[in-house]
Each structure stands twice: as C-alpha cells, then as structure tokens.
Amino acid sequence: MTNVTRQQEQSPSSKIITAEWCDRPSVQVAPDLIGCTLARQMADGSIIDAVIVETEAYAPADPACxxxxxxxxxxxxxFGPPGHSYVYLIYGLYHCLNVVTEPVGIGSAVLIRALALNTVPPALDPKYTPKPHRIAAGPGKLCRTLNIDRQLDGLPYHPDSGLWLAHRQTPLAATDIVQTTRIGISQAVEKPWRWYLKGSPAVSKKATKTAVSNA
DNA sequence: CCTCGGATCCTT
DNA sequence: AGGATCCGAGGT
Structure with a gap:
C-alpha cells in the first residue's frame, strides 16, 4: 500500500478514474477508456501498468449483454455501482474483466479486450509469451497476465483494490480510435460497439483481422 | 435434473 | 477445425 501511495505521488499526471466518470452509458465510456491506463498491484507488491487499447460496450437492452x-x-x-469491476469465467478456463457503467440497478459494462503493457511482469511462464507485446492481446490473456480472477469481481477500481484506472496522460485524436463490430458474440453482432487504438500491435488477433471503419 | 453453449485461446 | 474445461441459463 505504501508502494501505491508513493507511485501516485511520483506521477501526478496520472489521475485516477472515478466512479462518477464511469456513470454514463457504456457506449460512451468504452471509447473514452482507449488510451487510459489500467494498473494492477501483483502479489509481490510490484505494480504493472498498461494502456487500454481495445474495449467493447455492453448495454442493458443488448441481447449480447x-x-x-x-x-x-x-x-x-x-447491476452494482459504476466504476467497479465485473469479472467472470468464460469457457471454463479464462476470465474477462469489465468496468461497470451507469448507476446501481442498471446492468451495463465495458469489456477490456486488450492492453499494451508498460512494464513486463517478471515471473511469467515464457511458453505464454512468444511475443512480449502480445502478452495481453485479448480479454482472456490480459486477465491471465495480470492475475485477475473472480476474487476481484465487484471491487471498486481503486489502488486499495490492487486494481485501478487512470486517465490519459496525453490527448488522443478521435481519428486514432477505430470503431467496429464486437468479437465472439452470436447476438446483436451488427452493433458497432468495439473500439481499438489504431495501429496498436497489442489489439486482439481477431480485431486486427476484422479491422474496418474510420479513416 | 439435464443439456447446451459461451464477451477465449492455442494447436492441429 | 477442434479441444480444453467450468458453470449459468433455460427447458423438461
């Protein structure tokens, strides 16, 4: 904890994202999260931080949600407060991490699909990391890399949780964000609710393949 | 109860 | 194209 405090003091430009900021429709929050930072304090006390490069929005009236x-x-x-996590198990072996949006009682969230790591975790099995820049290129992979599982479900994004969000340190042009359709769903497949950072080598595989829109 | 399939990823 | 591997949702 003292580590976290010191780290924040050292980086005054990295402003923590609040619950209020997340209290908006997921289709607004999702593109705004591109370029922001996700930070994770690991079991050994070290902090890994990463730039969010791919997100998807899931909305209350959305059959894929x-x-x-x-x-x-x-x-x-x-359905809990905005600015909290939603973590679930998928296919029996991977976890997915979300940022809850909108007020209590409204079920919506943003899925974090890919990260570009600023710091590479020391003790990660090399067999999972043929290419370091793709270590968190996918929703299941980023949870594996950051050691995120259902123990973190429903926690506020905050240094005290060992998991928090910070605003962009430099502005991002709208043209740097590409908007496309979502991945891996069978309902509402036409909704263009996926966003990613143009040109990032860390976006998920399918996303790079399916890339369309914006220019 | 039982069955189906999933906001994935890696290997054939 | 298929397997790993768990569990929630929905029907019987």
Missing part, C-alpha cells in the same frame, strides 16, 4: 435477462448471481456486479 450478460445483464440482458436481469440480475443473477454471476452478473450481480453489473
């Missing part, structure tokens, strides 16, 4: 059919044990965090 886990909250579409109302609250359940799994998706409870989506």
């Amino acid at each position: 886990h909250a579409y059919r109302g609250p359940s044990k799994r998706n409870a965090a989506m």
